[in-house]
Amino acid sequence: MGLEMNDKIIRLENIVRIYQIGETQVQALRGITYSVNYSEFLAIMGPSGSGKSTLMSILGLLDRPTSGQYFLEGVDVSKLSRDEMAAIRNRKIGFVFQNFNLLSRTSALENVELPMIYSHISSKEARDRAMAALAAVGLKGWEHHRTNQLSGGQMQRVAIARALVNDPTLILADEPTGNLDSKTGAEIMDIFCRLNQERNITLIMVTHDPVIASYARRRLYLKDGQIVGEEVSQGACDRAPASGG
Ligand SMILES: Nc1ncnc2c1ncn2[C@@H]1O[C@H](COP(=O)(O)OP(=O)(O)OP(=O)(O)O)[C@@H](O)[C@H]1O
Ligand SMILES: [Mg+2]
Secondary structure, three states: OOOOOOOEEEEEEEEEEEEEEOOEEEEEEEEEEEEEEOOOEEEEEOOOOOOHHHHHHHHOOOOOOOEEEEEEOOEEOOOOOHHHHHHHHHHHEEEEEOOOOOOOOOEHHHHHHHHHOOOOOOHHHHHHHHHHHHHHOOOOOOOOOEHHHOOHHHHHHHHHHHHHOOOOOEEEEEOOOOOOOHHHHHHHHHHHHHHHHHOOOEEEEEOOOHHHHOOOOEEEEEEOOEEEEEEEOOOHHHHOOOOOO
């Protein structure tokens, strides 16, 4: 069908990303064609260097493909200007990283308010929304702690609250449990399960850990910049619905 179909949150058509380093070209992505359903929980796996983070940067509008098309909610975003990309990114996408990416000597609350600085909502509303986002990840009472006084799991919760605060349709998480022990990682996954199930946020997560990947409903495997496999099964989120939400 030639017309854009809006039943998929993401549609990738033959995405290629080539990095040029001096004389050498690195083909990080070699033609990725793939679609993601609304409210999907997708895990992306694959060996180091297979292109996972490159793909996440393109999905997050932090980078542009060398060629190919990316439709986000039916809109071709592959050729937008930087400003247009930033506007869509701020409105629709939340990010969670392995190393949390928080301002360390700043309170949890201020970190979560950060994405709202450039929006035109009042400081009162920004505060209310940040408080609510922190409560949603189980950090009520921790709002005024500096993030460098928090545990790894708590820091990742702050990062998730920050990703949530603009009410995104899509959350991208690159190795969100990579710096956490397995128990804390499972707690973080419970939060992701709830966000996916209760708020219908589409979740795309990169992980090396098969246990973490098993929470997702769908697993996509990359190798050398190409899709080499896909698995669909009931995810751990579906098997054991997160409680306490
Ligand atoms: N900014 C860059 N400049 C040049 N080459 C890059 C850049 N970013 C990534 N690459 C190269 O692109 C390829 C894919 O890298 P990418 O970071 O996407 O892999 P990955 O699957 O995320 O790996 P890991 O599991 O180690 O995080 C690698 O060969 C990498 O060296
Ligand atoms: Mg990576």
